[in-house]
Amino acid sequence: MQVEARTRIRQQKLRITFFGYIFVLIFFAILQVISIVFFKQGFLLSRDVSSTISYCNDTIDPCIQPTIEKTIFLVIDALRFDFVIPVEGSDKHYHNNFPILYDLAQTNPKKSTLLKFIADPPTTTLQRLKGLTTGSLPTFIDAGSNFDGDEIDEDNWLLQLYNHNKSIAFMGDDTWEALFKKYINPKYNFPYPSLNVWDIDTVDNGVLEHIYPIMEQNDWDMIIGHFLGVDHIGHRYGPNHHSMKDKLNQMNDEISKIIDKMDDKTLLVVIGDHGMDYTGNHGGDSKDELETTFFAYTKNKKFNMSPKGKEKYDISNLGSNYRSVNQVDLVPTLSLLLGIPIPHNNLGFPIDEMFKDLKIPSVKTIEQINRFRQSSPILKDTLGMPETFTIESSKSYQYQSLEHCKTLWARFDMKFIVLGVILLFFSFVFILAYSRSIPSVRVSTMSFEFIGSVIAMSLLGIVLSFSVYIVLMPQNLTLKNCIGSGVAIGMVIGFWAPIMDRFSILWLLHQIVDFFVYSFNTWSFMGLAFIVLHCLIFASNSYVIWEDKMIHFFIMTFGVGTFVSILKNPTISTNEKILGLNHSFTFLFVSRLVSMINLCREEQGGLCKPTFETTWWSIVLLHVVSFLLPLMIKSFFKLSNSFHSAGPLWINGMKFLLMLNAFYWTFEYVDNLNYFQIPSTVFKSFKLSIARIVLVISLILANYSWSRGPLCVKIDLSRPAPPEQTIPASPDEDAPELKPKATILGYGNIYGSSYFLLVINFSIAVMLVSKPLGAVAIAGLLIQILSFLEIIDLLNLRRNLVSPIIFGLLGYQHFFSSGHQATIPSIHWDVGFMTTENIIFPITHLNIFLNTFGSFIIICLSLPLITLWKIPPTNKPITALSQIITVITSLITYQTLISLSSFIFTAHFRRHLMVWKIFAPRFMLNGLLLVVINVILIFLSLWFGTGKVLTQVNRIFGK
Known part of the structure; x- marks a missing residue:
């Protein structure tokens, strides 16, 4: 009874301490999220949008007479310019398969024109539609709203058509409906879901189904059709795929049919x-x-375009000599042709070729741009109107206005930027002080002092900030920002008070230094060097561009160090040395192999050769991995005699699911080839079934079973060998009975082997939503983790700074090796539709999340293994828990430092030429990673994983 009572008390103390750690880490995470939000709000400001609507005044400023009656406006999504011009000698599927536009421009130069159309970044559909309809410039932050388009609240030519009682028909990409639904004639509104990039025909067929019947009617003024097939083929297969040729041929034929059916009153x-x-x-x-x-093309004999010379049709160098115009130029062009006011926020200039006499259109445009500038506080009086209205002076004025707006459009709010940096710095200091005071936390319940102090100060901050807002009503500060500031300041005071109550500033500085060195040795110095060098990467755009290679260098440096250390360590036995060298070599070899899988970013140019693509050999390699990976994991389990009970079940199940995953990508590859002429619907049904089975088993059934299942141990009952034959003392004396001896196999790695099964569950899900070479890279990550754990155990690096740092670096290495870069185009949106045909929350989003952050999910789940791998059951589970918390907080501190460095240098380079191309995407990745790492470590690694393993083992083997 006393033993049971002691066990219950020990479990209760473990539970209380466990939840204390959980809540403190949650508060740290909240403070970091607040800091990220404030920095984002100061750095990624949306542009100022004027709500003014342009009007024509019949007496003072009348609209010019329309020159066209009807317009068919067709958007072929992702129609790159070299897709429509002739390219001699090219065998690419995207060349020379859409000739009608070029042919018409050549044969009817006064009725048609073909120009290079220059988009403004970011080149996502939502931002481009905003620019094409308002004439304004998009901002970087708008890129994130591509999946959640909001209704446009500024002046645009659809609004102007609606105000002038014009009927607008629409069919195609449903982004238009999200932006302009109230301006479209409900009778002719046919939107189609746009984000399933694996569906290349539904939207296009929907456009073609409706456009021809509507053209036969007379109650429309504008038809808008948005085709998506070309874009979706690019996302799914890449541009050089036979499906691209078929799609471009289809577009060519359909444009020809539309032209045949057009009357002479219509502009295409x-x-x-x-x-x-x-x-x-x-x-x-x-x-x-x-x-x-x-x-543009029309049959109207009264409408003459003014070609600028045949030089724009020179096909040398893939269209480099074609005349180019900005996309914002479409807005004044269409407005003036349709006889409606130019939208108030327009910054474009009429396209020369569309007007026989450009003088009046240019004057109208300059007057509109001047009105817009005078209505904006940041643009007013920064550029004077031209003294004489010539076409050249008008173009010069428009160009200077456009360039000036590009530099000033998004204003940085330094107070929010600085506040975000300061709060993130405080979070770093607090989590560092907390992690170094963990031994005292165990004794003095400092965790609960943190919890009470933070809650009290946060509530006080909310009350005070709300009161300040109500009384002072400060301008340029919303209630949300005011309350957020109050909560953040309250949390800072709440964290600071318990630390200063117990410790001095000198103690805090000492702990900060001690954090970097633990017990200072070569490995600690290596870990510190990796932190510093990784932070300094963000001081140069060139280093950010080549971050993948630098991360690989760090990991290989550590691998070589372990090899040399094991080789020269005199305290390691020969057998252990051979085994250790084998693990070190495996770590180095796999690290080198996965570094060969890469997706290049544009800035790397010819110095990088991309290898991340789906080919026949990548499919074969995926099948090989599905067979070899379970065998290799099995060999690691056998090293600690842990391949028992749940071990064989999980690893054999892993083999089955990985085979299904390989078959999925085999079907995908065969479907892409279209070699066997099998209907795509057959492959689709097979693929959906496989993906859903693998995802449900790995994320739901396997994790539920793991939470209820047995440990990787086995009781072996073996009888001892009989003693040598002896003569009995008397004839009646019996020979001694040999009692069986019980041995618990897997006892020495009871925590680690069971916990690694959880890592297997999520790894299978991540490998499913990763493309073939990405799945191969994730398999390499698992081998690296297991080899690294064996090295940690052999070199006694459990409590060394370098261990969690290497885990963090492995997450970054496999972020790059799984086909990602810190750029928007590298996001694999298409995997969102592996398990669904349409966007279904949260399944579609979960697929993209697992694909993008899969490597970090795995390393965060694996992090407690630094403490748990190859240790027997302990009667002091709180000690093991505190060591796990130290490891977890070390990784969070590392990522916090990386994010802090990125924030500081991004703010410093906010006017840098490459800020939106290099620094801003990298800072956004760091902010997201900080949130993801906190969430995974707290709720999966600690709450779900560590809590279950420690509790179960302590219940069974607790003393």
């Missing part, structure tokens, strides 16, 4: 909203993403 405009890079993606500002197509 065909444009692309953006291009695509060599992978088929877009969002950035590379040449291939920015250069798209503008084409």
